[in-house]
Amino acid sequence: MQLRALRYFVTLAREEHFARAADICGVAQPTLSSALNSLETQLGKRLVERDRRYIGLTEEGRAMLPWAQQLLAAHEAMVHAVEALGGPLRGEFRLGAIPAAMPSVGQFTQALLRQHPGMTLSVRSQTSREIMRAIEAFEIDAGVTYLDHESPSNVISVPLYAERYVFVTAEAGTQRESGAVSWQEVARHPLCLLHQGMQNRRILDGLLDAHGLSATPRATADSYIALLAMVQSGGLATVMPERYVDLIEGTDWAHVRPLAMDAAISRIGLVVGDRGPLDPVAAAALNCARRIAGESMRD
Incomplete structure (x- = not known):
């Protein structure tokens, strides 16, 4: 065969x-x-x-x-194991990442490519459920996803950071309010949010529900770039991870305020399939993630 x-x-x-x-x-x-x-x-x-x-x-x-998927993956892992004895790994590394984590992917990819200069990288934007399905089907080597909500199973994980949210409106030329935004204030605004197939949206719905509130957004999308474009056009507001703030910092239209929360909402981390023996590519990814997490703790 x-x-x-x-x-x-x-x-x-x-x-x-x-x-x-x-x-x-x-x-x-x-x-x-x-x-x-x-x-x-x-x-x-x-x-x-x-x-x-x-x-x-x-x-x-x-x-x-x-x-068939398992046979192909085993053959690829075998090649990686032999290559690893002679030096840095080669070939393509396939990473799936939830949209909320996209601004943080650069640090991981830089660390991986620096350690293994012979590798190339393919990054896919996927939902948390798509990442788990792709790992199970050997279609990606690792994923960056939520660890605490709808916790992934049969994986080895390394927490990278804790996610916090901000509230974004377009208020150019107006008197801008300051301070943290309450969930009650969020619910009063006409919103654009991710659709309910995205775990970030399901987390937000759960947080609103905990305050006896609900959101009926005027518009939905599957990317934060689309949400920001709708906010910039005026009339709508959105909630997004604070790591997206760098994309709009310094613009003359965006008004960003933190959400009133006692603690970080959830952890985001790197996951690989919990299989033995572990593919050297997956092991390399875990090592990079652990190094990043260690540096973050020292900071």
Whole structure:
């Protein structure tokens, strides 16, 4: 059984499109289809339902998928283990990060690439649930996500920092209020927030509910950049992690105030799959995260 054919199969299952899967694998579509046909012949089972286009995996294909993912990941980890004996790691490091953590990704990536200059980095913006699914499917090497709310399972985690929130409005040319904002004041404003598929929004909803309040935003989005654009246009306000403040600091339209909270809301950290033996790439990520966390504690 060729690893190449397994890689085509796993890619097709993820992309659900023959041409797109072939493009990602760097082969022509007939080459990918031929390899899949050979794999099905070797197994004596049909793995993919198709009629000129991808329809889905058969029952046998769905049963085989997690094992194919695991075989490919084990082969990649084996290569990394051999490489690690000779020096810095090489290849692509795949990182998933929740939108709330994107401003903090730079510090981690700088540390990783400095330690392993032969590596390249691919960063994906994903929800916390997408990160966990991608780790389970061996599609990413690590994730940066929430550790305390909807806590991830079957992972090794390293806390990086505690998240706090700020309230952002557009009040250019007006008398600006100062001091912390209460949740009651937040609820009185017309809001734009992340949609409820994002864990940050579910955390905010929980905090409001704890004060007997609820939010019915006038607009939702899946990125903080979109929220800031809506706030800048006027009429709306938003709540976002304080680490985004650097993006709008010094602008003439943004008015940022802290939220009235007794403590940090939740921890954000790096997670990798809790598997043995641990892929050297995952181990390298954990080492970088621990170094960053240690430096943060000293500060």
